[in-house]
Amino acid sequence: MSMAEGASTASTAANSAAARALLQVDNVGKRFGGFVALENISLSVPAGERLGLIGPNGSGKSTLVNCICGTLRNEQGTVHFAGQKLDGLQAHQRTHLGLARSFQLPRPFVSLTLADNIRIPLLYTVARRRGSHHTAHEIEERCAKLLNEVGLGEKARRLPRDLTQVEMRKLELARAMAAEPKLLIADEAMAGLTHSEIEDILSLLVRLNEQGVTIILIEHIMSAVMSFSRRLVVLVSGRKIADGRPEEVMRDPEVERAYLGQ
Amino acid sequence: MTVRTPVFLLVWLVISAAVFAGSLALGNDYIFFAGYVVLQYVVLGTAWNILGGYCGYVNFGSAAFFALGAYSSVAIYKLITENDFYRMPIPVLMLIGGLVSGVVGFGMGYLTLRLRGAFFAIATLALAVVLQTLVVNWDFVGGSRGAYIIRPEQIEPIGNYIRYLFLLMMVLAVAGITIARLIEHSRLGYGFASIRDDELAAEAAGVPTLRLKLIATTISGALMGMAGAPFPYYIGYLQPSSTFGLDYAVNSIAMPLIGGTTSWVGPLIGALLLGSLQQIATVTISSAVNLLIVGCLLVIFVIIAPNGIVGLVHTYLQRKPEDFVGRRRVEAEMPGRVP
Amino acid sequence: MGGKSAHYYPRRPAKAQSFLAKTKALLHTPGGLSGCLMIFSLDLLINAVVSGILIGGFYAAVTSGVSLSFGILDIVNIAHPAFIILGSYIAYIVNANLGIDPILTSIAVMPAFYVLGSGIYQVYYVSFEKRGQESLRGLAFFFGLLFITEVTLVLYFGVDYRYVEASYIGAAWHFAMLDIPFRILVPCLVSLLLIAALQIFLTRTFVGRAIMAVAQDQLALRLMAVDPIKIKRIAFGISIATASLAGAFLIIIQPVEPSVGREYIGRIFAICVLGGMGSLPGTVIAAMLLGIVESLTSTFYGPSWAPAVSFGFLLLTLAVRPAGLLGR
Numbered sequence: 001m002s003m004a005e006g007a008s009t010a011s012t013a014a015n016s017a018a019a020r021a022l023l024q025v026d027n028v029g030k031r032f033g034g035f036v037a038l039e040n041i042s043l044s045v046p047a048g049e050r051l052g053l054i055g056p057n058g059s060g061k062s063t064l065v066n067c068i069c070g071t072l073r074n075e076q077g078t079v080h081f082a083g084q085k086l087d088g089l090q091a092h093q094r095t096h097l098g099l100a101r102s103f104q105l106p107r108p109f110v111s112l113t114l115a116d117n118i119r120i121p122l123l124y125t126v127a128r129r130r131g132s133h134h135t136a137h138e139i140e141e142r143c144a145k146l147l148n149e150v151g152l153g154e155k156a157r158r159l160p161r162d163l164t165q166v167e168m169r170k171l172e173l174a175r176a177m178a179a180e181p182k183l184l185i186a187d188e189a190m191a192g193l194t195h196s197e198i199e200d201i202l203s204l205l206v207r208l209n210e211q212g213v214t215i216i217l218i219e220h221i222m223s224a225v226m227s228f229s230r231r232l233v234v235l236v237s238g239r240k241i242a243d244g245r246p247e248e249v250m251r252d253p254e255v256e257r258a259y260l261g262q
Numbered sequence: 263m264t265v266r267t268p269v270f271l272l273v274w275l276v277i278s279a280a281v282f283a284g285s286l287a288l289g290n291d292y293i294f295f296a297g298y299v300v301l302q303y304v305v306l307g308t309a310w311n312i313l314g315g316y317c318g319y320v321n322f323g324s325a326a327f328f329a330l331g332a333y334s335s336v337a338i339y340k341l342i343t344e345n346d347f348y349r350m351p352i353p354v355l356m357l358i359g360g361l362v363s364g365v366v367g368f369g370m371g372y373l374t375l376r377l378r379g380a381f382f383a384i385a386t387l388a389l390a391v392v393l394q395t396l397v398v399n400w401d402f403v404g405g406s407r408g409a410y411i412i413r414p415e416q417i418e419p420i421g422n423y424i425r426y427l428f429l430l431m432m433v434l435a436v437a438g439i440t441i442a443r444l445i446e447h448s449r450l451g452y453g454f455a456s457i458r459d460d461e462l463a464a465e466a467a468g469v470p471t472l473r474l475k476l477i478a479t480t481i482s483g484a485l486m487g488m489a490g491a492p493f494p495y496y497i498g499y500l501q502p503s504s505t506f507g508l509d510y511a512v513n514s515i516a517m518p519l520i521g522g523t524t525s526w527v528g529p530l531i532g533a534l535l536l537g538s539l540q541q542i543a544t545v546t547i548s549s550a551v552n553l554l555i556v557g558c559l560l561v562i563f564v565i566i567a568p569n570g571i572v573g574l575v576h577t578y579l580q581r582k583p584e585d586f587v588g589r590r591r592v593e594a595e596m597p598g599r600v601p
Numbered sequence: 602m603g604g605k606s607a608h609y610y611p612r613r614p615a616k617a618q619s620f621l622a623k624t625k626a627l628l629h630t631p632g633g634l635s636g637c638l639m640i641f642s643l644d645l646l647i648n649a650v651v652s653g654i655l656i657g658g659f660y661a662a663v664t665s666g667v668s669l670s671f672g673i674l675d676i677v678n679i680a681h682p683a684f685i686i687l688g689s690y691i692a693y694i695v696n697a698n699l700g701i702d703p704i705l706t707s708i709a710v711m712p713a714f715y716v717l718g719s720g721i722y723q724v725y726y727v728s729f730e731k732r733g734q735e736s737l738r739g740l741a742f743f744f745g746l747l748f749i750t751e752v753t754l755v756l757y758f759g760v761d762y763r764y765v766e767a768s769y770i771g772a773a774w775h776f777a778m779l780d781i782p783f784r785i786l787v788p789c790l791v792s793l794l795l796i797a798a799l800q801i802f803l804t805r806t807f808v809g810r811a812i813m814a815v816a817q818d819q820l821a822l823r824l825m826a827v828d829p830i831k832i833k834r835i836a837f838g839i840s841i842a843t844a845s846l847a848g849a850f851l852i853i854i855q856p857v858e859p860s861v862g863r864e865y866i867g868r869i870f871a872i873c874v875l876g877g878m879g880s881l882p883g884t885v886i887a888a889m890l891l892g893i894v895e896s897l898t899s900t901f902y903g904p905s906w907a908p909a910v911s912f913g914f915l916l917l918t919l920a921v922r923p924a925g926l927l928g929r
Contacts, residue, residue, distance in 0.1 A: 125468030
């Protein structure tokens with residue numbers, strides 16, 4: 001419309017692909033003692049992507065997530081998120097920027113009710129980000145809405161110890177969603193769930209993605225990964241061995257050999 | 263259901279005034295001597311609970327923070343005695359004591375809180391030993407011999423000086439529980455609870471855990487220091503071995519844990535109960551025996567009643583276990599203010 | 602009461618004291634006495650370093666139990682010093698009544714301490730570890746135990762200092778400018794034997810290796826049909842058993858009263874952390890380092906400053922190198 005906007009669009013277009021990516025991982029390396037957990041990982045995730053991240057146990061998926069989210073510090077390489085360098089930022093600062101994750105093993109706040117579990121990111125991330133004053137009532141509504149979305153609305157006043165494993169995973173996702181992230185990393189959100197439960201969570205993630213949230217899905221269940229992902233990245237022994245369209249990646253002989261077995 | 267803070271404060275000030283008037287009516291100043299100690303424990307227990315109960319970080323060094331407050335008063339007293347008597351009113355001494363202890367609390371926290379919780383606990387244990395070493399070697403405040411503080415017999419409108427000290431400690435106790443309750447119902451309280459439950463998840467939810475923990479150690483330390491500042495004037499003769507005594511450390515842990523750690527009510531109940539019990543027992547039995555009783559009660563309670571007396575009452579009132587939803591029940595129905 | 606901290610090295614060799622006095626006198630004498638000062642200082646220095654190493658050997662024994670419980674099992678047993686003092690009093694009672702050597706007594710009592718330790722772990726496990734409450738209530742539990750032990754001892758024995766008699770107490774070995782009191786040498790040597798035995802047990806036996814593994818991989822142990830809880834119980838029992846011996850050493854080295862144990866809390870954990878949490882060789886090195894620094898401090902600044910050293914060490918370690926000296 002205006003000149004200024006036109007100019008900014010042009011300059012954006014002139015920028016490299018890296019600058020346009022929401023998440024840009026460059027040559028990240030991490031070692032524990034003598035063990036190399038990650039080696040030279042580079043990854044570019046544009047906004048709106050549905051990325052599947054797969055790899056055998058111990059291939060470094062969770063380590064990569066931890067390095068991106070600031071739970072671990074990578075010795076080598078850099079991570080950019082939304083154009084900002086993440087190095088040196090603490091985990092909560094990265095969450096404030098719009099990077100949310102769910103944990104592989106659910107980590108609920110055990111002494112707080114489900115509604116209050118959701119309330120924490122609302123109070124500490126969302127309220128802070130907008131700089132606006134939410135009334136207690138608005139926050140209450142947000143909590144209820146988020147819990148309803150994952151089907152836990154009726155248990156809002158319960159404690160996490162009353163939940164089943166599936167419900168715990170849903171709570172974990174709802175808490176990550178509550179932070180209103182630009183990028184959501186779902187770390188094995190579906191392990192141990194039945195087929196219909198997996199469908200539930202998948203449709204939830206797709207809905208989120210349609211609302212504009214970029215999603216990285218780390219998953220062992222191949223059918224879920226294949227139906228969800230538009231792009232697939234494979235890690236083996238801390239190295240990235242494939243990155244591309246899911247069907248092509250799965251046909252890659254190296255992936256077949258290293259990951260799917262002979 | 264949830265009372266607003268000004269109302270809460272007012273109610274407690276009225277209760278305090280009633281207690282003070284009642285004690286005056288009894289006409290025996292012993293009640294002020296005993297009551298002062300009980301109130302001091304209300305402050306110590308509440309202060310301990312802000313870090314221990316809300317955030318889950320154990321401080322074994324309550325005595326050290328308490329003594330810091332007491333010895334800052336002694337140091338100021340010694341400085342002033344050379345020039346002019348009693349020019350520093352006790353409320354000012356309390357603020358200074360609180361400042362000193364708060365700063366030390368912050369420093370301790372900064373050094374150890376980035377590590378696992380156990381290191382903080384161990385460091386606080388060691389802090390008591392070291393501060394004691396410093397005081398023992400610091401002749402200006404009396405060294406190992408101790409220091410005498412001469413307090414005035416009377417103070418203008420109230421009469422006996424002990425009544426004045428009692429009144430001050432009562433105001434501090436009311437301030438303490440009000441602060442604790444305010445924290446509990448605020449954004450800060452939710453942040454503390456998330457730290458207590460799972461620090462990694464708290465960080466991931468955007469909670470700046472280190473900053474919140476430092477806030478907690480500072481508030482907690484400052485309150486303990488404020489409780490210690492008038493102590494030299496109460497006791498008259500301050501000695502390192504008794505000021506750094508283990509009984510302060512054990513009482514300020516035992517009272518919240520026996521009362522219940524998840525709300526401001528717990529430490530208050532624990533301190534009133536144990537404190538009064540000890541005041542009676544010290545007169546009737548020996549003081550060593552009553553400390554033994556406190557130690558045993560602490561061990562029994564942490565094993566058998568993890569949520570303390572408050573938890574016991576709670577479960578008793580709500581026989582149906584499926585209704586028990588924990589500490590946030592009240593606030594969940596009536597949400598607290600959000601900054 | 603006034604001498605609360607003056608008991609630190611109550612039987613310090615008179616010779617060292619006199620050297621200290623002489624050095625101080627020299628310091629206050631005007632004129633070029635720097636040559637003499639250096640000789641005396643060197644003598645003092647060497648004596649301080651040697652006694653620091655010997656005391657360090659004893660500290661290693663005191664810490665070995667915590668290296669097991671805190672370093673390997675991740676149980677923050679802050680009551681450990683109280684069990685050491687308990688060991689001291691048992692050695693004292695038997696020594697005072699029957700005249701038996703404190704070290705022999707403590708070795709004989711070790712099985713009882715082992716049983717006590719296993720029992721305590723069982724309570725700890727059922728009440729706290731299983732419920733996931735070890736961080737707050739578990740710590741308070743051990744603090745309560747520390748407190749109960751101390752107050753009970755005060756009630757029975759009062760706050761008087763107690764000491765033991767043995768042939769090697771009072772004797773010393775003079776060698777060039779060194780003098781080595783046997784009351785420090787003997788505990789040091791026996792302590793190193795104890796640690797060597799522990800190290801062999803942990804690295805060469807099946808149970809020992811299971812203990813080393815229990816913190817890292819409980820699943821692997823379960824797969825090998827080993828119950829991790831049982832292994833932890835054994836390890837904690839051993840940890841408390843070492844307190845018996847450490848208690849005997851303590852009362853040989855210095856007179857003991859119930860609250861002496863508290864001074865060791867800072868020391869023990871400082872050594873454990875500095876030594877790399879659970880590494881016995883690291884513990885010995887860290888203990889000797891702390892021993893030397895403390896000994897130098899009390900020689901040159903006075904014994905009342907020594908307790909502050911361990912805390913400084915602890916804070917420095919925590920702030921600069923939480924993984925310890927030999928840590929990763």
